[in-house]
Amino acid sequence: MANSPDVSSMKSLELLIRSQDLDPTKWLDFPDFGLRQYFFWKHPDNRGSIALLEFKKGGNIPVQHIHASNQFMYCLEGDYEYTAVGLRLRPGNFYMNPKDNPHGPTIAHERSVLIEIYDGPHYYEKPVFHTDQTIGDFLAKPK
Numbered sequence: 001m002a003n004s005p006d007v008s009s010m011k012s013l014e015l016l017i018r019s020q021d022l023d024p025t026k027w028l029d030f031p032d033f034g035l036r037q038y039f040f041w042k043h044p045d046n047r048g049s050i051a052l053l054e055f056k057k058g059g060n061i062p063v064q065h066i067h068a069s070n071q072f073m074y075c076l077e078g079d080y081e082y083t084a085v086g087l088r089l090r091p092g093n094f095y096m097n098p099k100d101n102p103h104g105p106t107i108a109h110e111r112s113v114l115i116e117i118y119d120g121p122h123y124y125e126k127p128v129f130h131t132d133q134t135i136g137d138f139l140a141k142p143k
Contacts, residue, residue, distance in 0.1 A: 015041065022052075028134045034059025034108065037116075037134075047121035047140075055080060055108035064104045065127050068140040069120030071097040078112025089114065 017040055028037045034056035041050045048069065055078065064084065073096075075089040082088075083105055089095055089112070097103050099120075121140040126132070 030129060030134065033061065033129050035061075035129075046119075048117075048119050049122070050115065050117050053112075053114045053116050055112040055114075057108055057110050059108040059112070061104050061106040061129055063128060064102050066100050066102050066124070067097065067118065067122055068099065068124045069118050069122070070099050071095075071122075072117040072119075073097075074115040076113040076115065078114075079109040080112040080114060081107050081109060083107055 022038055026038060028039075030036065036054050038052040038054075039049055040052065043049065053073075072094070073089065075091055075093045075095070077091050078089075080089045082103055084103070087095070088109075123130075123135070124140050126135045126139065
């Protein structure tokens with residue numbers, strides 16, 4: 001078709017990541033907690049992010065904690081529980097936890113895959129389940 005755009009010359013700010021193309025070297029591993037995390041996108045200024053979380057059966061976040069921004073999660077597969085309140089995420093469930101709300105601990109009753117979104121920095125200070133390598137630049141900047 002003569003009027004079709006030349007796709008190879010088009011530039012876009014859009015992003016498409018195919019699950020089969022995930023770079024295995026970009027996963028962050030938390031072996032003590034049966035968790036790994038893959039960042040799809042990180043905001044360079046406000047420190048928001050979108051990531052894929054994979055918990056092994058029995059994987060967990062061991063402590064109650066708070067976030068420095070709003071946290072959103074969507075369960076793709078599994079059975080993931082916030083044990084203090086008995087809230088369970090199962091496939092198709094959406095979860096929102098507001099900034100500064102204490103939550104956790106958690107447990108994956110089976111392998112669980114979740115999309116996790118933050119609208120700003122993740123934490124005020126590094127939690128016990130992070131290392132200096134895994135926390136990256138997701139701490140809130142001091143005021």
